[in-house]
Amino acid sequence: MIWRKVCLVIATIGLSALGAFSQKFGYVDTEYILSRVPEYKVAQSEIEALSLKWQEEIQQKYKEIEAEYNTLQAEEVLLTKEMKDERLAAIRKMEEDVKEYHKKVFGFEGLFFLKKKELINPIQDKIFAAVEKVAKKNRLQIVFDKSGELVMIYTDPVHDYTDFVLEELGLGDENDTIK
Template identity: 50%
Template structure:
């Protein structure tokens, strides 16, 4: 009897409280980034750093290749100690090149840190604009269509990308986006 009375009271309280709908929307950050000059500038800076570091690593491998060819040409003239010394020098240079490659392009390497540093400004601009739009439009949630979060269906009426771009002072006309993910890995030349 107590349980059924409790259940009836719980249902009455639940029905008495007004249901509040939560408003949500989404933006396409990839599209917005494609329109942002700050983002394009950051991408070109990242490319410059990546190209410079790639050249440095290629130069290291070219030097290793020269050492190997010189060793092969002189191998028959060298003593066993000299051979070991040359082989050790070559393997040390190879190890240095691999370590530098990992330091630059590896997990949380120099390129990763440079990306994080250079993308900070465009990300902050978008985040502030999204926050303003959410406050203006009284939204509870804002999703990013371009993120790893899977959105199987999106109704265009919930797309707030134009409002965010307007907040950023960007042109709203659609154009082809230029995505340029930078995933470079340097390999030894053959």
Template identity: 50%
Template sequence: MKKILSILAALSVLVCTAQSAVAQKFGYVDSEYIMGKMPAYAQAQTELNNLSQTWQKEIETQKKDLDKLYRTYQAEEVLLTEPMKKKRQDEILKKEQDTKAYQNKIFGYEGQLFKKRQELTKPVQDQVFEAIEKVAKKKQLAIVFDKSGDLTMLYTNPVHDYTEFVLEELGLASEDRNQTAQKGSVKTVTTPKTPAGDAIPADEEKAGAAPTSRPSARPASRKN
């Protein structure tokens, strides 16, 4: 009898747990779409683009100076003594090292561009996360997924899309809410190009590049 009661108690716990799991609500949002609607984010991306272009021009100028230094050395090499050749070679080598070090400082892993991006976009991201948290509490959501994140969502039912509610929380809801988010220059910081044979390591280049734009899927309808 005790054994039967124990089994029944265990089954009761399992049923309650299952019911609780079923009762939990979940939803998803498209954070890229949301940030693409925020003027502060667009302004941050514009500033990052301008900084990236300015820094790239500085690096190109340094490389031109290096090339000029090397060509001058080649043209005068036959007239130089060995000590003079050594001095010129050391100058060229130092110039090359300085240029690469500056390039790495700006566009390398955790370089100036990386830090500036964090400085400019973090306040916007914090705003979005706070709005998502408020919506989750209001709608009693146990889990909120990010459709634009690394999580692969093979199918999404629009009934679970809370993106528009987050936009409303941020005061950004509009009549064109069902239109596809505008991406492109707002989302992109041009990756600096380097001459062949002088490319920075892959991990450094990734750190200096902007997040790749992902296709945006808008909800078919918004819940009441």
């Protein structure tokens, strides 16, 4: 009777351990997938154009500030102390405004971040939905992202589900045959 219980406990532990080791996993390369999504390329171009525009605006404002300093320096001998202090205060205010604008655009949750989020999130959501479908279809418990922070020393291509996700997104290669 005791042996039966011991055998039952051992069998239960063995099956539990076997279940833990029998989890199916795979990985995808989201960088590669994103490179194949046309909407992502368009979004990236729009983000880069906006970034350049904002950087040019900020550089232009700094050039204006530099010109104001140069003008002040050239006219300094003609100005009273009060006039000089007044102009310096105005220039410093311009500098503060530019710094504030820079922070508003490129700072934490600034316009650049919000625009990027607005354009990229729908694409990422579409990819994650495709990954989820592929994972469920192939009964995967875990899907890693090869291009993320996770370092993979070795990957067996048999576990690579990137092509399946591309196929799910309708971006697969017609020459590839996924089985």
